[in-house]
Amino acid sequence: ETGVTQTPRHLVMGMTNKKSLKCEQHLGHNAMYWYKQSAKKPLELMFVYNFKEQTENNSVPSRFSPECPNSSHLFLHLHTLQPEDSALYLCASSQDASPLHFGNGTRLTVT
Amino acid sequence: GENVEQHPSTLSVQEGDSAVIKCTYSDSASNYFPWYKQELGKRPQLIIDIRSNVGEKKDQRIAVTLNKTAKHFSLHITETQPEDSAVYFCAARVAGTALIFGKGTTLSVSS
Numbered sequence: 001e002t003g004v005t006q007t008p009r010h011l012v013m014g015m016t017n018k019k020s021l022k023c024e025q026h027l028g029h030n031a032m033y034w035y036k037q038s039a040k041k042p043l044e045l046m047f048v049y050n051f052k053e054q055t056e057n058n059s060v061p062s063r064f065s066p067e068c069p070n071s072s073h074l075f076l077h078l079h080t081l082q083p084e085d086s087a088l089y090l091c092a093s094s095q096d097a098s099p100l101h102f103g104n105g106t107r108l109t110v111t
Numbered sequence: 112g113e114n115v116e117q118h119p120s121t122l123s124v125q126e127g128d129s130a131v132i133k134c135t136y137s138d139s140a141s142n143y144f145p146w147y148k149q150e151l152g153k154r155p156q157l158i159i160d161i162r163s164n165v166g167e168k169k170d171q172r173i174a175v176t177l178n179k180t181a182k183h184f185s186l187h188i189t190e191t192q193p194e195d196s197a198v199y200f201c202a203a204r205v206a207g208t209a210l211i212f213g214k215g216t217t218l219s220v221s222s
Binding site: 033035040041042043045048056090097099100101102103104105 | 115117143145147153154155156157160200202206208209210211212213214215
């Protein structure tokens with residue numbers, strides 16, 4: 001048990017589909033994050049939420065839409081994605097200045 | 112914003128040798144520097160971290176050094192073992208902002 005749970009673990013979707021990634025943290029943290037991990041690239045920060053309020057949007061295309069209904073849950077809604085969006089999407093949480101705790105990620109393939 | 116450079120991108124060592132991975136950061140206000148290890152198919156996990164008021168920190172075979180003047184920090188692994196083989200990421204953070212990661216170093220330890 002990592003403390004940060006992501007579902008689904010794997011997702012294959014067409015470019016016209018709409019899907020959502022889910023993240024839940026059981027650590028009582030106040031901040032949640034979405035990172036994108038592509039081959040041979042650094043972990044790219046996408047969104048940050050502190051106490052349910054979005055504090056960072058790292059120039060992410062609008063086809064990615066985050067939602068944070070409470071400090072324990074985070075969603076990433078996907079629509080009309082492109083093949084280059086195929087990647088591992090990692091959710092993480094932290095408390096103030098504490099280290100990040102990552103989930104196991106969702107491996108997304110866009111066909 | 113913060114930018115983190117990491118070198119080398121790949122590193123191969125013999126079992127028992129030492130391995131050193133170096134990172135530089137751009138924002139002198141950064142005050143927190145963690146290192147994460149990611150094994151194949153798994154989530155990144157924190158292995159050691161250092162804050163800007165400390166120059167060096169050790170945990171068994173792993174050590175991190177920080178040079179604030181030069182804005183660089185390094186990970187040192189001694190007596191490497193095959194299970195140390197993984198991708199290692201450095202990161203830096205300015206207080207109140209999200210972690211920014213380096214591109215990663217793939218470490219291979221051969222027996």
